[in-house]
Amino acid sequence: MHTRKHILVIGGGVAGMESAIHLCDMGYEVTLIEKQDQLGGHVLKWDFLFPDHRPAYEITNELCPAVEEKATIKLQTEVKNIVRQNGHFEVALSDGEKLTADALLVATGFDLFDAHKKEEYGYGIYDNVITAAELEERFQNKIPIRTAAGKKPARVGFVHCVGSRDEKVGNEYCSKVCCVTAVKQAMRVRESLPGCEVFCFYMDLRMFGRYFEDLYREAQEKWGVQFIRGRLSEAAEDIDQRIIVKLEDTLAGRPLRMAVDLLVLLTGFVPSEGTRRMATMLNLPLGNDRFIKPSDEHLRRNLTPVPGVFVTGASAGPRSISESISDARAAALEIAAWFNNSSQHAI
Amino acid sequence: MKIEGKRALWREYQKAIADDHYFYVRSCVRQTFFPGAEKAFIEIMKNRLGKDLYEEPIHTTCTGIAYHSDIVPLETTMTVVARQFALMTENGYENLAVSCVTSFGVYSEVLETWHHFPETEEKTREMLWKATRREFKKPANVAHASDILYKFRDQIAAQAVYPLINRHTGQPLRVVEHIGCHYAKMFPHKGVGGAEYPYVLVGMIESWGGEVVDYPERRHCCGFGFRQYLIQANRGYTFSNTKKKFDSMAPYKPDMIITNCPGCPMFLDRGQYAIAELEGITYGENGYGIPVFTFEEVAGLVLGFDPWDLGLQFHQVAVEPLLDKMGIPYDPAMKYAGSGGKFIGSPELPEVLKC
Numbered sequence: 168m169h170t171r172k173h174i175l176v177i178g179g180g181v182a183g184m185e186s187a188i189h190l191c192d193m194g195y196e197v198t199l200i201e202k203q204d205q206l207g208g209h210v211l212k213w214d215f216l217f218p219d220h221r222p223a224y225e226i227t228n229e230l231c232p233a234v235e236e237k238a239t240i241k242l243q244t245e246v247k248n249i250v251r252q253n254g255h256f257e258v259a260l261s262d263g264e265k266l267t268a269d270a271l272l273v274a275t276g277f278d279l280f281d282a283h284k285k286e287e288y289g290y291g292i293y294d295n296v297i298t299a300a301e302l303e304e305r306f307q308n309k310i311p312i313r314t315a316a317g318k319k320p321a322r323v324g325f326v327h328c329v330g331s332r333d334e335k336v337g338n339e340y341c342s343k344v345c346c347v348t349a350v351k352q353a354m355r356v357r358e359s360l361p362g363c364e365v366f367c368f369y370m371d372l373r374m375f376g377r378y379f380e381d382l383y384r385e386a387q388e389k390w391g392v393q394f395i396r397g398r399l400s401e402a403a404e405d406i407d408q409r410i411i412v413k414l415e416d417t418l419a420g421r422p423l424r425m426a427v428d429l430l431v432l433l434t435g436f437v438p439s440e441g442t443r444r445m446a447t448m449l450n451l452p453l454g455n456d457r458f459i460k461p462s463d464e465h466l467r468r469n470l471t472p473v474p475g476v477f478v479t480g481a482s483a484g485p486r487s488i489s490e491s492i493s494d495a496r497a498a499a500l501e502i503a504a505w506f507n508n509s510s511q512h513a514i
Numbered sequence: 515m516k517i518e519g520k521r522a523l524w525r526e527y528q529k530a531i532a533d534d535h536y537f538y539v540r541s542c543v544r545q546t547f548f549p550g551a552e553k554a555f556i557e558i559m560k561n562r563l564g565k566d567l568y569e570e571p572i573h574t575t576c577t578g579i580a581y582h583s584d585i586v587p588l589e590t591t592m593t594v595v596a597r598q599f600a601l602m603t604e605n606g607y608e609n610l611a612v613s614c615v616t617s618f619g620v621y622s623e624v625l626e627t628w629h630h631f632p633e634t635e636e637k638t639r640e641m642l643w644k645a646t647r648r649e650f651k652k653p654a655n656v657a658h659a660s661d662i663l664y665k666f667r668d669q670i671a672a673q674a675v676y677p678l679i680n681r682h683t684g685q686p687l688r689v690v691e692h693i694g695c696h697y698a699k700m701f702p703h704k705g706v707g708g709a710e711y712p713y714v715l716v717g718m719i720e721s722w723g724g725e726v727v728d729y730p731e732r733r734h735c736c737g738f739g740f741r742q743y744l745i746q747a748n749r750g751y752t753f754s755n756t757k758k759k760f761d762s763m764a765p766y767k768p769d770m771i772i773t774n775c776p777g778c779p780m781f782l783d784r785g786q787y788a789i790a791e792l793e794g795i796t797y798g799e800n801g802y803g804i805p806v807f808t809f810e811e812v813a814g815l816v817l818g819f820d821p822w823d824l825g826l827q828f829h830q831v832a833v834e835p836l837l838d839k840m841g842i843p844y845d846p847a848m849k850y851a852g853s854g855g856k857f858i859g860s861p862e863l864p865e866v867l868k869c
């Protein structure tokens with residue numbers, strides 16, 4: 168059995184919490200720091216989850232008390248500086264505290280792509296262009312879906328791949344979860360506004376997960392969501408504040424121009440400010456997507472080339488919640504294996 | 515519409531525009547289409563703003579129309595552009611002021627190409643030397659003429675005689691701004707305000723008292739599109755695109771249109787005649803069209819230039835309703851008087867579009 172090693176988990180989203188719980192269960196001393204005033208990360212802002220529509224709070228309701236019971240939690244705290252010294256990490260925190268850790272787990276996650284950067288879609292300029300996160304917030308707060316002028320929308324459009332698979336904004340990767348999120352949200356809009364027409368404008372539908380395809384079929388067959396394959400070229404506002412979208416319907420092989428009352432942008436993942444900062448501070452290699460690159464994409468997905476530094480969750484690329492949770496458990500095991508292998512102990 | 519959203523974006527797209535000492539390169543076609551525009555620019559720069567602006571009589575086309583029509587290869591375009599730079603260098607200037615939006619795009623594209631592929635610059639220098647025995651320095655600053663009037667828009671506003679205000683209502687004139695495609699769509703950071711919501715003409719309109727109309731097809735091409743109009747069989751596309759823009763802006767009832775491109779005012783102005791004849795539709799008040807201006811013409815009107823000295827009698831759409839709104843005096847009898855007062859002939863009036 169190992170001596171009681173101390174692990175600093177940086178980031179209190181689902182990946183950080185799940186790893187911390189498992190590390191504690193394995194007998195390690197764990198400190199988890201989170202820059203926000205609450206544990207939970209992005210999941211706190213989601214109302215319900217794909218593919219089974221379960222409430223998102225069920226995830227945080229299970230993870231937050233468990234981690235609070237087992238680990239030392241420091242909220243509104245960030246890493247200011249890290250020095251590797253005598254096989255340990257001397258970490259200076261934003262609250263002035265200094266602590267010593269035997270290993271670091273980077274779980275700083277992702278930020279949502281800033282939709283302002285897709286200037287042609289008019290986010291922040293046109294009143295009726297919103298992001299999927301803002302729509303989810305309305306779901307969560309039971310705010311009826313209305314236009315900026317307070318009218319029931321007769322037509323809602325969802326734009327997939329905003330800031331993903333897009334060379335123009337420098338993000339060539341797929342963010343994985345946006346397709347199914349759009350399907351999930353489109354169904355909810357149809358459910359809450361029965362007369363409303365709902366369109367999804369997509370490049371490809373990447374229904375990679377279990378039951379995702381079922382969701383996609385249900386969206387069409389039960390809810391009448393219309394899927395149009397084509398990437399928006401632009402959005403503009405008309406005199407009635409409707410959003411005029413232009414795209415090429417690549418299945419019909421013709422240009423399409425359509426007015427919607429509300430346009431929802433499915434913004435993708437980008438490395439969070441914290442992930443970028445930790446990568447710089449710890450000299451961690453990045454993939455061409457600018458997320459942290461593990462030592463081996465197949466065999467050691469949580470190990471980094473820097474001894475004693477591990478990565479989990481969306482810090483290492485776009486992931487769903489269930490993937491992040493599996494990955495977090497794998498990270499805990501990876502850390503334990505690393506401690507157990509005394510030949511790798513020297514930092 | 516959240517204007518703050520646009521202002522935040524505009525802050526991202528600022529460009530350096532030289533203060534003084536410009537080498538001015540004209541457009542091939544503007545003196546035919548809107549003959550007073552470049553003359554007004556020179557007049558404003560030299561005599562109203564007190565700037566040094568030099569025009570070299572032996573400068574040529576930039577090849578823009580031929581280049582975009584695939585008539586000349588890029589190597590030829592680069593060599594011709596290099597010759598313009600050589601003339602600038604020989605005359606002791608380093609700030610290029612470009613009249614034409616397509617030329618501005620060509621100069622920007624050539625400089626970018628040389629930046630990314632330095633061997634093409636070396637090859638161009640060699641070809642220029644062999645052909646003309648000339649050498650050149652690259653410009654320190656490249657600005658479109660609209661960038662320059664944008665830079666000095668507040669100084670023009672300070673001298674304004676007729677701001678963009680409807681004198682009958684006291685309300686700002688409702689102005690559509692139309693930006694030439696080659697201004698910023700190729701290189702958004704080379705245009706004031708970027709490509710999606712350019713600010714260059716908006717800044718002038720705001721400064722001179724007008725109100726900008728944003729309409730759904732604001733970004734759409736005027737219809738020229740080079741391959742559309744230059745190939746006669748494709749001209750239907752030109753007018754269908756022009757009509758699309760007018761149908762889109764019509765509900766906003768704009769008082770006027772300002773452009774910064776040689777082709778756009780041509781097609782938005784003359785296009786209204788073609789649409790009227792083809793479809794029986796007019797877009798202005800009482801059967802008139804919506805007057806279309808170059809930015810230099812608008813600056814000239816604001817500064818109190820005589821409308822006929824600005825060449826506004828060459829417009830297809832009658833400008834008089836707009837002059838009346840702005841309170842600008844004009845002598846109808848002098849509309850078709852030449853420089854010596856001699857009658858130069860008046861055009862036949864169309865049947866549908868009231869002029």
